[in-house]
Amino acid sequence: MFKPLGRDAQGELMPGTLDMLVLKTVSRAPLHGYAIAESIQRISEDALRVEEGALYPALHRLEVKGLLAASWGTSENNRRAKFYRLTAQGRKQLEQEAGYWARMVAGVARVMETA
Amino acid sequence: MGWTERASAFRWKVRALLSRRRLERDLEDEMRFHLERRTEAYGADGLQDADARLAAERRFGNAFALREECRDAWTFPRLEALAQDARIALRALRQSPLFTTVTILSLAVGIGANVAMFSLVSGVLLRPLPYPEADRLVRLTGFYPRGALVALQQRSQGMDVAGAVPVAANLTGQGHAERVTIGVVSANLFAVLGRAPALGRGFEEGDGVPGRDGLVVLSHSLWVARFQADPAIVGRTLTLDGVERQVVGVMPAGFHFPSTSTQAWIPLRLDPASEAYWGFGWMPLVARLRPGVDRAQAHEELRRLVDEVARLFPWPAPSWNPTAAAIPLQDDVVRDIRPKLLVLQAAVGMVLLIACANVASLLLARATARQKEMAVRASLGAGRGRILRQLLTESVVLGVLGGAAGLLLAWLSLAGARAALLDGSWDGTPVVIDGRALAFVTALSLLCGLLFGLVPALAASRVDLLGSLKSGSARSASRGGVRARAAFIAGEVALAVVLAVGAGLLVRTLWGLTQAEPGFRAGETLAVGAYPGQSACEPRQRCVALYDGLLRRARESEGVAEAALASAVPLDGEQPLLPVEMEGHPLSPDDATATLLWGGAVSPGYFDLLRIPLLRGRSFTAGDVEGSEPVVIVSAGTARRFWPGQDPIGKTVRVAWEQRWRTVVGVAGDVRQYALSGWTPQNIAGAVYMPYPQSVALDRRIPSAMTLLARTSGLAPDLAPRLRGLAAGVSPDVAVSEVRTLRSLRDTSVSEPRSLMWTFAAFAACALLLAALGTYGIVSYQLSQRTYEIGVRLAIGASRRHVFGLVVGESLRLVLAGLVVGLVAAVLLGRYLSSFLYGVSARDPGTFAGVAALLLLTALMAALGPGRRAARTDPVRALRAD
Numbered sequence: 001m002f003k004p005l006g007r008d009a010q011g012e013l014m015p016g017t018l019d020m021l022v023l024k025t026v027s028r029a030p031l032h033g034y035a036i037a038e039s040i041q042r043i044s045e046d047a048l049r050v051e052e053g054a055l056y057p058a059l060h061r062l063e064v065k066g067l068l069a070a071s072w073g074t075s076e077n078n079r080r081a082k083f084y085r086l087t088a089q090g091r092k093q094l095e096q097e098a099g100y101w102a103r104m105v106a107g108v109a110r111v112m113e114t115a
Numbered sequence: 116m117g118w119t120e121r122a123s124a125f126r127w128k129v130r131a132l133l134s135r136r137r138l139e140r141d142l143e144d145e146m147r148f149h150l151e152r153r154t155e156a157y158g159a160d161g162l163q164d165a166d167a168r169l170a171a172e173r174r175f176g177n178a179f180a181l182r183e184e185c186r187d188a189w190t191f192p193r194l195e196a197l198a199q200d201a202r203i204a205l206r207a208l209r210q211s212p213l214f215t216t217v218t219i220l221s222l223a224v225g226i227g228a229n230v231a232m233f234s235l236v237s238g239v240l241l242r243p244l245p246y247p248e249a250d251r252l253v254r255l256t257g258f259y260p261r262g263a264l265v266a267l268q269q270r271s272q273g274m275d276v277a278g279a280v281p282v283a284a285n286l287t288g289q290g291h292a293e294r295v296t297i298g299v300v301s302a303n304l305f306a307v308l309g310r311a312p313a314l315g316r317g318f319e320e321g322d323g324v325p326g327r328d329g330l331v332v333l334s335h336s337l338w339v340a341r342f343q344a345d346p347a348i349v350g351r352t353l354t355l356d357g358v359e360r361q362v363v364g365v366m367p368a369g370f371h372f373p374s375t376s377t378q379a380w381i382p383l384r385l386d387p388a389s390e391a392y393w394g395f396g397w398m399p400l401v402a403r404l405r406p407g408v409d410r411a412q413a414h415e416e417l418r419r420l421v422d423e424v425a426r427l428f429p430w431p432a433p434s435w436n437p438t439a440a441a442i443p444l445q446d447d448v449v450r451d452i453r454p455k456l457l458v459l460q461a462a463v464g465m466v467l468l469i470a471c472a473n474v475a476s477l478l479l480a481r482a483t484a485r486q487k488e489m490a491v492r493a494s495l496g497a498g499r500g501r502i503l504r505q506l507l508t509e510s511v512v513l514g515v516l517g518g519a520a521g522l523l524l525a526w527l528s529l530a531g532a533r534a535a536l537l538d539g540s541w542d543g544t545p546v547v548i549d550g551r552a553l554a555f556v557t558a559l560s561l562l563c564g565l566l567f568g569l570v571p572a573l574a575a576s577r578v579d580l581l582g583s584l585k586s587g588s589a590r591s592a593s594r595g596g597v598r599a600r601a602a603f604i605a606g607e608v609a610l611a612v613v614l615a616v617g618a619g620l621l622v623r624t625l626w627g628l629t630q631a632e633p634g635f636r637a638g639e640t641l642a643v644g645a646y647p648g649q650s651a652c653e654p655r656q657r658c659v660a661l662y663d664g665l666l667r668r669a670r671e672s673e674g675v676a677e678a679a680l681a682s683a684v685p686l687d688g689e690q691p692l693l694p695v696e697m698e699g700h701p702l703s704p705d706d707a708t709a710t711l712l713w714g715g716a717v718s719p720g721y722f723d724l725l726r727i728p729l730l731r732g733r734s735f736t737a738g739d740v741e742g743s744e745p746v747v748i749v750s751a752g753t754a755r756r757f758w759p760g761q762d763p764i765g766k767t768v769r770v771a772w773e774q775r776w777r778t779v780v781g782v783a784g785d786v787r788q789y790a791l792s793g794w795t796p797q798n799i800a801g802a803v804y805m806p807y808p809q810s811v812a813l814d815r816r817i818p819s820a821m822t823l824l825a826r827t828s829g830l831a832p833d834l835a836p837r838l839r840g841l842a843a844g845v846s847p848d849v850a851v852s853e854v855r856t857l858r859s860l861r862d863t864s865v866s867e868p869r870s871l872m873w874t875f876a877a878f879a880a881c882a883l884l885l886a887a888l889g890t891y892g893i894v895s896y897q898l899s900q901r902t903y904e905i906g907v908r909l910a911i912g913a914s915r916r917h918v919f920g921l922v923v924g925e926s927l928r929l930v931l932a933g934l935v936v937g938l939v940a941a942v943l944l945g946r947y948l949s950s951f952l953y954g955v956s957a958r959d960p961g962t963f964a965g966v967a968a969l970l971l972l973t974a975l976m977a978a979l980g981p982g983r984r985a986a987r988t989d990p991v992r993a994l995r996a997d
Contacts, residue, residue, distance in 0.1 A: 011702030032151045033145060036917035051176035052153070056146060064188045072141075075148070082145045089119065 018058050020101065023067065023086060023094040030085035032075060033059060059084060067093050131189040151176060166482040197508070204509040214481060215513070217888060222517020224881050226559055227524030231532050232463040234525070234552045236456050238451050241551075245369060247309040248403075253410060254447040255400035255417055256491050261385055262393040264301060264400065266424045273408035274441075277307040277400045278383060279373040286341070286379075287649035287848045288354035293708050294646045294820075294850040295337065295378040297355065302382060305332075307403045308372060314338075314351035323385035329368025329810030330382055330448035331360040335368035336705065339380040353618040354649050356380065357650020357848075371530025373399055391815075393429050394772065400446060414441040455871055458947060462878045465614055469607040469882050473889040474517075475570060475910035476603035478510055480896040482572065506572035507565065507935055514564025518556050522548070525556075532874065570599065600893050604886075605933035608974075611879070611886040612937025612966060617948055618879035619962040620955055621872040627954030628865045631793070634786035635685055637727035637857035639827045642684055643833060644852035645842040646820045651849075655817040658743065659808045662821055664846055669825055672837060676828035680718040680807060681816040685725075685788045690796065691715060692813055694771035695803065697757040702771065705843050709771040712753065714790050716810030716818045720781055722748075732781030734786070736752055739806035746806065748781040753801025768803060770811055777805070791864050792953040820953045824857075871951060883973055886933075891977040894926040898981045905985055926978035927971065934970055940962055 024040065025031065025039050036059075037052050061107040062068040067090035127902070131138060150171050157167035208215045232323070243249045255276065259267070264278045269776060279300040286293045298304075302318040305311065312332060322330055328501050331353065333342070350360050360381065371377045386392060404413050415437055425435045446453075482489075488504055645665065662680055669678040683689040693714025696702040702709055719735045721727075730751055739746055747768050754763035767776035787793045788802065805811070812818045823842060827834055835854040842851045854983035898905075905918055945957030 030830050032148070034149045037149070053146070053176035053178060053181040054144070056149075056181055057188060060142075060185040060188040064124045064127045065120040066127070067120070073176070079148060079151075080144065081148050082141065089123070 019062060020094070020097045022055070022058055022062065022084075023090055024098070026068065026084050027086050027091065027094060030071075030073075030083040032073075032081040032083050034081075036084070050076065066090075067081070116454075122462050124947060128189060128191060135189070138189060139186075142182060144181070146175075146178060149570060154286045175406075199510040200505055201512055203505065204512040207509060208512065213482070214477060217892060218477055218513050219517045219520055221470040221473045221885055221888065222514065222560075222563060222886055223520035223524050224885065226518050226521030226556060226563070227465040228463045228521075228523060228878060228881060229344035229467050229559060230525035230548060230556045231529045231553055232456075232460050233555050234529055234548050235462055235532060237549070237555075238547070238552050240456060243694040244445055244448065249445065250443070251404045252308070252338055252444040253402050253404065253413055254444045255439060255441055256447075257400075257401055257421070257436035259395045259398050259436070261383060261391065261398070262387065262427065263424050263435075264398060265385060266427055267400070267417075267420055267618070268301070268303070270420055270423065271402070271416060272414050273405050273915050274302060274402035274404065275307050275887075276400055276402040277301045277304040278400050279304050279380075280383075280398050281374045281377060281757075283646070284356040285646055285848065285850050286353065286355055286869065287357075287648065292646075292848050292850040293341075293647070294852065295355075296374060296376045297331075298373055298377045298380045299383050301379050302316040304372070304380070304401075305366070309403070310367065310370050313367040314335060314346070315362070317364055317366075318380075318382050318530055322382040325384055325386045325389075328382045328384050329358065329360050330363050331355060332364045332366060332380045333362060334366055334371060334378045334380075338365045354646045355379070373401075390772070393483045402441070405780075410441055410443065417441050432845025454950065455867075458951070459871070459874055462614055462617065462875055463611045463945075464879050466885070467559070469564075469610045469885045469889075470517075471566060472603045472607040472610075473892070474510075474513065474563070475566075475568075476600045476889055476894075477892050478568060478572075479570065479600055479603070480893060482506065483900075484896070503572050507568045510568025510572070511561060511564035514560040514562075517563070520562025521560075522553075522556055525552075600897075601929055601932075604890055604893055604929045605936060607882075607886045607889050608930050608970065609937035609940060610935055611882040612970060613941045613944060614875070614879040614882040615966045615969060616938070616941035616945075616962060618872070618876040619966055620945070620952055620957060620959060621868070621875050623871045623955040623962060624951065624953045625865065625868050625954075628791045628868060631787070631791045631954070633685060633861070634727060634784050634789055637728070637861055640724070640857040641825045641827065641838055641854050642687075642822050642857060642860070643825075643835075643838050643842050643854045644820060644822045645845065646850040646852075647846060648848055649816065649819045650816075650848070651846065652817050652819045653696070656741070658819060661845055662718070662807060664844060665823060668841055669722060669823055669838065672825075672834070672841065674827050674829065674834045675825045675838075677724045677826040679721040679722060679724045681721055681819045681824060682716040682807075682810065682812065682821055683713075683788075683826070684822050684860065685786050686860050687822075688790065688864075690789070690799075692799070693803065694772060694813075695810075696769045696775070700757060711799050713799060714810075714812070715802065715804045716807045716812070716821070718805050718807050721804075721824070724824055725786075727786055730782045730784060732779070732783060735806040739809065741808045743809075745775060745777040745809050746780040747777045748783050748804040749779055750785050750802040751782055752785045753803065754779075754782050756801055764867050772815060773811070791861065822852075847910075868951065868953070885913075885970070886970075887973045887977045890926060890930060891980070893929070895920070895981045895984075898922060898985050902988060902993045904966060905988050906990040909990040910994060915986040918988070919982045922982040922985045923975065923978045924979070927974055930970065930974035934967055937970075938967065941966075 013035050021040050021044075022036060025036050025043075033055055059068065059070075063070050063084070066087060068084045069087050070082050070084050071084065072080060073083045143391050150168075153171035153174060154164075154167045157170050158164065160167075162170060175181075188765060201717050244252065246252060252276070255267075259278065264276065268278045277300065281298055282294050285298050286295045294740050300318070302320055302603055305317040311317065313335065315332075317332060318330065322328055338344060338348060342351075343425075345351075348362050348365060350361065352359050354360070366380075370735070402413070404410065405632045421439050425432045428435065471511045492502060493499075528746055529548060645662075648662060649657065651661065666678055666680055669675055672678075683691045691714050691757065694709035695712050695714075696712055700710065717735065719737055719844065722729055722734050729748075732748070735746070735748070748764060749768070754766075758766055763779050763782055766779045768779065771774045786802070789795050807818075807821070823838065825834070839851055843849060908918060908921075909915070941963070942958055949957040
């Protein structure tokens, strides 16, 4: 399921990677879609700038799979917004993917150092 | 995706089915919120309102496509595409109602008949017997005296062997006397079958010892009907055939063995000192394979044990049970009905094939007609796969609709089929359309849909774009399409011919049976059975006196012209067997292979009453009593068989276990005792009659159950109850049967061939109808494709009659090919039907000719309409059409 971080031929973000980033982003606190997009862009210093809308199919897929739970609440500027938070199932998935990610990065780094 | 994710996604999607509108709205809101925030952010960066909005939208991406992508997450995309295809298919089908109706009707008939038959077959042939591990139960075929059963029980390493004989007995002591069927069983029978009593105990080792065997186990139904389900029944006594027996247990409901009418069980008396211990005995054995033993091994062991046990007989018995075999009990139970059901299942399968061929040819025709539509689709970019999928969906939708209609039809016809086909030979266990039949119909509908859809769909999807679009409307169908349709028509006609020939042969059979001369005249004769019970016949003079009195009173009754007594009446299913030795044919000492005859005990007047001709000698008289010279009358066939070319009068016959010889004093005409067709069990060599006072039955005693026959003079509606009263009046211990007419016995004896004939005829009628429908459909369709050609013909001077002949002739040619193939196939398949036939050969030329004529007539009828339409074609309009 998990695909390594990277870009495909068109320079787009790979779908599996986006899922992991979303899970990681909402793991600290429930956030709405716009905040998630902002957060990913801020932390990654715009390195992962994507078509913002692509976030929504990812959010819906994760919600359907039971990795995220959504509820309507009020945003910081008092407007109705849909907030996503991590479920227990989602946390497990995130841990798994984070572990895999760390191992892969370490592996790639070793290759780069020795090569 | 892991299983938990899959499961929660499935739950989510199902829930979402109900709230899609809300989800759509939420998605809209969510995305709008995002765009507004981004627009605000750009505004804060100093962009103008409109520019900010544009930039936000650009950054967001294609909202339309993204919403679609989100929707896919909540839905079942593949399933919903299927549903969409189905909707399109339904719309297309609604647009051609005639085609749709004919197709669905064809399928409904084909599938309905198949489901009804399958339900019967699965309910009767495939249903496991109601015993645990029933597949480990075997029937040991052959004849086994009690001693042989005990020897087998002691010696067998691989089987637990039990025996059970059904006998009739009088149940008295609780109100009116009642005739019941009881099983005389070895102590281990219940254990071997794996069923324990619901109340009390079963039989135990030692229950068969004389003096300790006054026990009985009741069936659940007898316990309820006769003892009001008394919970304290165990320990009470009842009287069976004059013997007091103590009830030791009650079996659970639904347990009836060896026959479905068995009401109680008594222990098999095992007395090595008695003559009957090794004597002639018919006892069906049943055995359970021990763990690790398979049926082949059990069979081997049985063969070995038969040789071993044969040496234990008190006399040499070298030819005892030469063909004994261990066969699955299930096979034995359904032995009689199995061939009938299989033949019908094959017939009904052919009906389905015809229906499928019909539908396929119709679909093919339709696909050809829609070539242009497909070409347009293809030119708009639909791939071959997409077109194929749509056409297949259409035929699967047809299959499913046909299947649903067929299920309804099956449900409606099952009750009738059950009543017609299972009478008598079935224990009444409900046969229903169960889960298996439902799975069967589902598979059948889908398979039909795919099967009959695939060929036309493949043909249609191979669109010749340029050709189809260029030629305005198709002026002539493609050659391949025409040939395929012709093959379908020929095929279904051939199948219909096979079925029609079968039905014709069965009709001839039934007609032959109703015309058959059974050797006696039933006339207006009533029959009532009187059963005083064996104890009433000890000593035997008591029974002789009892029946003398009954006969005398019957003769004095008003409305009775003649009266007589007989231990068995022709065609009522009884087989009063008697092992005998015929003069000049010495018996081997092994009396298990003695000559077997139908042995009837009759009163004077019996032959006159039934109009059985006395060919030689004299009839019985009142002077043939117990003390007088023992005499018998033999049937003509028996005399011919044993004393060919000699005078049978004065020859002698000896009952196998007796010393005295009985003298033949008369020869009676042959009577079809067992079946109107003249069928006789293989091992029975003839018939012998004894005067009642001198008679003896297989149990070595005088027959205690006699049937009173009364030929009536004129109308006497109250005669039946009066006769019954007469019989019952003899003694309160006499059980009396219903009064039947000999005519009804005769009718009952042909009910099996009749039901088979009707069912088969119904299938054949369906087949003919379907074939006619198919021919009509194809001929009309081809005609509609040839309007232009016919217009040309008429324009250059062809007469209308010529055109009519052309169309009709062509359709007859189509049918003729099928007819020839069908007749040849019917000749080849005839042998599977031959065991059901009587008085007609499986290759009866009359039947074949009749079917050929019928088919040509049907084809002519189907072609007449289109032919007339063709002849009426207006050439001007036909030529201008394009």
